[in-house]
Amino acid sequence: MISKAKGNSSDMxxxxxxxxxxxxxxxxxxxxxxxxxxEVNYATGMGAANIRAMFPVKRGRKNKG
Numbered sequence: 001m002i003s004k005a006k007g008n009s010s011d012m013x014x015x016x017x018x019x020x021x022x023x024x025x026x027x028x029x030x031x032x033x034x035x036x037x038x039e040v041n042y043a044t045g046m047g048a049a050n051i052r053a054m055f056p057v058k059r060g061r062k063n064k065g
Contacts, residue, residue, distance in 0.1 A: 023044070024054070027040050027044065027051065027054075027055065028055055030043075031051075031055055031057075036048075037049075037051040037052045037055075
């Protein structure tokens with residue numbers, strides 16, 4: 001975790017938010033590339049159920065219009 005001892009608190013909050021966004025994009029990319037939520041959980045320690053809740057995927061047939 002990044003210490004808030006140095007720098008402005010709001011600056012640190014912005015940095016942490018950006019890091020969370022980058023992490024989410026990397027997880028989304030991994031899931032889209034075929035990784036399972038269990039594999040992403042293994043890499044991040046977030047919990048597979050949490051990952052599935054963050055990135056819900058509809059399963060089943062696609063309707064051809």
